[in-house]
Amino acid sequence: MIRLENVSRIFAVGDQQVAALRGIDLNIAAGDYVSIMGPSGSGKSTLLNLIGLLDRPSSGTYRLDGGDVTDLSDEQQAKVRSEKVGFVFQAFHLVPRLTAAMNIELPLILAGIPADERKARVEELMENYGLTDRADHRPDQLSGGQRQRVAIARATSMRPTVLLADEPTGNLDQATGKEVMNLLEQLVAQQVTLIVVTHDPIIGGRAARQVRMVDGQITGETGQFVGRAMPAETERRAEPDLR
Amino acid sequence: MKFVDVVQFASGSLRGSRTRALLMMLAMSIGVAAVVVLTGLGEGARRYVVNQFSSLGTNLLIVFPGRTETTGFGPGMLLGQIPREITLDDAQALLRSRAIGRIAPLTVGASQISRDALNREVAVLGSTADLLEVRHMSIGQGQFLPAGDVYSSESVCVLGAKLKRELFGQQNAIGAWVRLGDRRFRVIGVLAIQGESMGFNTDEIVIVPVASAHMLFNTSGLFRILVEAKSRDTIERAKQDAEQILSGRHGERDVTVITQDAVLATFDRILRALTLAVAGIAAISLAVAGILIMNVMLIAVSQRVREIGLLKALGAPAAQIRNLFFAEAILLSGIGSVAGLILGEIGTRVIAQIYPALPVSAPWWAVLAAFGTALGTGILFSVWPARRAARLDPVMALARS
Ligand SMILES: Nc1ncnc2c1ncn2[C@@H]1O[C@H](COP(=O)(O)OP(=O)(O)O)[C@@H](O)[C@H]1O
Ligand SMILES: [Mg+2]
Numbered sequence: 001m002i003r004l005e006n007v008s009r010i011f012a013v014g015d016q017q018v019a020a021l022r023g024i025d026l027n028i029a030a031g032d033y034v035s036i037m038g039p040s041g042s043g044k045s046t047l048l049n050l051i052g053l054l055d056r057p058s059s060g061t062y063r064l065d066g067g068d069v070t071d072l073s074d075e076q077q078a079k080v081r082s083e084k085v086g087f088v089f090q091a092f093h094l095v096p097r098l099t100a101a102m103n104i105e106l107p108l109i110l111a112g113i114p115a116d117e118r119k120a121r122v123e124e125l126m127e128n129y130g131l132t133d134r135a136d137h138r139p140d141q142l143s144g145g146q147r148q149r150v151a152i153a154r155a156t157s158m159r160p161t162v163l164l165a166d167e168p169t170g171n172l173d174q175a176t177g178k179e180v181m182n183l184l185e186q187l188v189a190q191q192v193t194l195i196v197v198t199h200d201p202i203i204g205g206r207a208a209r210q211v212r213m214v215d216g217q218i219t220g221e222t223g224q225f226v227g228r229a230m231p232a233e234t235e236r237r238a239e240p241d242l243r
Numbered sequence: 244m245k246f247v248d249v250v251q252f253a254s255g256s257l258r259g260s261r262t263r264a265l266l267m268m269l270a271m272s273i274g275v276a277a278v279v280v281l282t283g284l285g286e287g288a289r290r291y292v293v294n295q296f297s298s299l300g301t302n303l304l305i306v307f308p309g310r311t312e313t314t315g316f317g318p319g320m321l322l323g324q325i326p327r328e329i330t331l332d333d334a335q336a337l338l339r340s341r342a343i344g345r346i347a348p349l350t351v352g353a354s355q356i357s358r359d360a361l362n363r364e365v366a367v368l369g370s371t372a373d374l375l376e377v378r379h380m381s382i383g384q385g386q387f388l389p390a391g392d393v394y395s396s397e398s399v400c401v402l403g404a405k406l407k408r409e410l411f412g413q414q415n416a417i418g419a420w421v422r423l424g425d426r427r428f429r430v431i432g433v434l435a436i437q438g439e440s441m442g443f444n445t446d447e448i449v450i451v452p453v454a455s456a457h458m459l460f461n462t463s464g465l466f467r468i469l470v471e472a473k474s475r476d477t478i479e480r481a482k483q484d485a486e487q488i489l490s491g492r493h494g495e496r497d498v499t500v501i502t503q504d505a506v507l508a509t510f511d512r513i514l515r516a517l518t519l520a521v522a523g524i525a526a527i528s529l530a531v532a533g534i535l536i537m538n539v540m541l542i543a544v545s546q547r548v549r550e551i552g553l554l555k556a557l558g559a560p561a562a563q564i565r566n567l568f569f570a571e572a573i574l575l576s577g578i579g580s581v582a583g584l585i586l587g588e589i590g591t592r593v594i595a596q597i598y599p600a601l602p603v604s605a606p607w608w609a610v611l612a613a614f615g616t617a618l619g620t621g622i623l624f625s626v627w628p629a630r631r632a633a634r635l636d637p638v639m640a641l642a643r644s
Contacts, residue, residue, distance in 0.1 A: 082558020
């Protein structure tokens with residue numbers, strides 16, 4: 001489902017070239033639960049942004065759901081993001097002037113979904129995430145855990161196939177972080193592909209598949225299914241989800 | 244994204260920065276109101292003058308002594324010559340022209356008017372029966388000067404409405420006697436209330452036969468001759484004839500004939516130009532408001548970088564982001580212009596209250612132009628900020644703290 005081949009991402013900083021990603025090969029099947037761990041500056045966020053089509057590789061190819069998405073236009077990228085990708089950020093990124101319900105509704109509004117359907121979906125999401133009595137609260141009236149629950153509800157409102165979480169527990173205490181991870185992991189059970197970037201080994205250790213990164217390169221993997229070791233099996237697993 | 248949602252989202256983000264939005268709308272509405280009020284004033288002045296001229300009479304020519312070039316200074320004026328006077332015979336001679344319908348000679352002077360113990364200073368107008376028609380006056384009670392021999396100095400007079408009230412109160416004035424200077428005049432009529440026109444208030448004058456006025460002031464000259472051409476088409480002919488007849492009688496061209504139309508057209512042009520100039524100046528304030536909008540929108544974009552990044556991450560394409568900022572600008576300038584139109588309307592009404600004589604009301608084209616310019620500048624000056632927002636790199640935008 002996600003297939004990166006020899007992907008590099010080089011930033012130009014002044015006259016200097018900074019290679020944030022160097023020759024990344026990565027296969028992730030639909031419904032996989034992958035954590036990406038590594039020290040700060042190792043390129044985890046850059047990789048996640050590439051997968052989420054917020055960025056483009058400098059070289060290499062990226063295939064998503066069987067199609068080549070390496071060189072999509074901004075417009076096409078936005079469409080794929082809207083339909084297939086959900087983001088959860090460390091800093092929550094809720095719109096401060098909007099209520100919890102409106103924040104959850106935002107992707108649906110942007111996608112042009114009719115109001116009555118939006119309403120039904122938002123209500124369902126708020127119930128699922130225990131936010132019903134917080135519907136009319138603004139982000140600054142919510143606790144950190146509640147904010148991240150709103151963010152997860154928002155990320156799932158368009159029923160994406162891929163959920164990308166960049167340090168989702170980074171701004172939360174341990175107990176709340178665990179709660180948030182439980183919520184994210186519930187999505188894996190619903191066949192959502194979950195990729196979590198973290199530098200916390202306890203959080204990262206919960207994933208079925210753990211990718212380690214150092215200095216822009218993947219240095220190793222642990223877990224049940226290792227894409228590079230067993231490519232055939234990964235592909236087979238991915239097949240039912242191909243659209 | 245649906246249109247209603249765009250509007251709702253945009254108005255939501257405007258409400259998020261209320262003070263800023265209100266200030267911008269204020270700037271916009273002041274600009275629009277300025278255009279509306281100022282053009283309303285200009286148009287009002289123009290129409291006032293036109294009305295005043297029309298109320299003087301139709302197809303009117305005015306003959307007065309002295310040769311005035313179009314520049315306003317003839318050689319006679321420079322030399323300080325006193326022009327030859329125009330006599331009643333001259334006036335009567337004008338009737339020879341077939342282009343001329345009626346004439347009304349005018350002599351003016353000031354005198355003391357008294358009735359019993361009451362007395363006051365009054366402007367005395369000497370004329371003939373035709374003045375009533377030529378000058379579009381109407382009689383309230385009794386009758387106007389008798390028709391017939393214009394050389395007869397009958398001791399009769401017609402009072403202005405206000406003058407009558409001052410001298411007689413509610414009592415009947417018709418048939419009563421008043422004293423003008425050292426002569427007694429019988430009141431035969433009272434003018435209907437007409438008010439002031441062209442700085443001359445007919446409510447406060449007394450009208451006597453022109454020959455009587457000549458005796459009263461011991462002159463034989465006329466101040467003006469009002470000439471009514473037979474139709475609109477013969478105005479030019481009437482002017483030429485008048486000049487020719489009087490030149491023939493005086494041996495030189497020493498009178499000036501102006502047509503009401505020419506004067507009116509000049510005033511009309513001047514006041515129209517003035518209105519446009521004033522509207523233009525007011526429109527500059529709209530442009531200033533537009534620049535203000537651009538500035539504020541740029542600030543809004545830089546303050547909402549993270550939000551823009553988020554919207555992109557949530558799947559909003561660049562065009563959508565651009566539309567959202569456009570919608571904000573259109574809402575701002577739209578609401579601002581509507582408020583401005585209301586403000587302008589209020590301003591216009593206040594002025595109309597203070598100067599009831601002035602028919603102030605902004606012409607439709609000015610209202611439309613003000614509204615259009617406001618909306619246009621709002622959109623024009625938000626193009627750049629909106630594009631800037633749309634072009635933001637989502638990763639960088641989200642990373643901004
Ligand atoms: N927009 C950018 N411009 C220049 N350098 C960047 C940019 N984004 C990331 N980098 C660099 O790329 C490397 C990887 O960054 P990042 O992916 O954010 O690391 P991580 O998320 O693992 O902490 C770092 O050296 C960082 O400085
Ligand atoms: Mg990072």
